[in-house]
Amino acid sequence: MVSIPIFREETYFERIKDSKNPAKIRLKILEYLFECKNVSETARKFGVSRKTIKKWEARYYERGIEGLNDRSKTPKTNPKAISKEIETLIIAIKDRYPDYGVRKIKKILEFEYNIYISIHPIYRILKSAGLIKNGDHVK
Numbered sequence: 001m002v003s004i005p006i007f008r009e010e011t012y013f014e015r016i017k018d019s020k021n022p023a024k025i026r027l028k029i030l031e032y033l034f035e036c037k038n039v040s041e042t043a044r045k046f047g048v049s050r051k052t053i054k055k056w057e058a059r060y061y062e063r064g065i066e067g068l069n070d071r072s073k074t075p076k077t078n079p080k081a082i083s084k085e086i087e088t089l090i091i092a093i094k095d096r097y098p099d100y101g102v103r104k105i106k107k108i109l110e111f112e113y114n115i116y117i118s119i120h121p122i123y124r125i126l127k128s129a130g131l132i133k134n135g136d137h138v139k
Contacts, residue, residue, distance in 0.1 A: 012025070012029070012046045012047050012048045022068070022069070022070055023065055023066075023068035023069045026056050026068040027060075027065055027068055029042060029046050029048070029053065029056070030053075030056060030057060030060055030068075032045065032046075033053060033057065039053050039054060056068060082117065082121050082125065086109075086115060086117070087125050089109070089113065089115075090105060090109070090122055090125050090126065091125065091126070091129050091131065093105050093108055093109070094126055094129075094131045095131075102119045102122045102123045102126065103119060105122055105126075106118075106119050106122055109122075
């Protein structure tokens with residue numbers, strides 16, 4: 001049985017929480033796996049699931065040590081994001097009807113353009129474009 005001095009008596013999760021380089025710790029675990037050639041034993045020794053070990057192994061073969069770095073958990077896309085075309089249209093409607101508030105612009109979007117969005121993104125777009133002054137409310 002191979003002993004890895006980097007872990008001593010800590011579990012993987014105790015060791016990783018304060019680590020500045022989690023990829024190095026995962027690499028040590030994979031080195032143990034490559035030496036003993038047993039996923040179950042490796043998982044038991046380090047207190048990690050077999051599925052996680054297999055995931056790291058696949059990432060290591062795919063991208064090397066870079067594959068062992070933490071991955072971002074932020075979504076790659078936002079399905080509710082307003083496109084630039086719709087933002088431009090909202091600003092154009094406000095320019096055409098400067099006295100119209102957010103609710104009237106929402107109705108124009110629905111009836112003339114068949115675009116259905118809530119009043120809050122319309123307000124945010126107009127506010128960031130400087131077309132709503134302080135004190136104007138969603139009306």
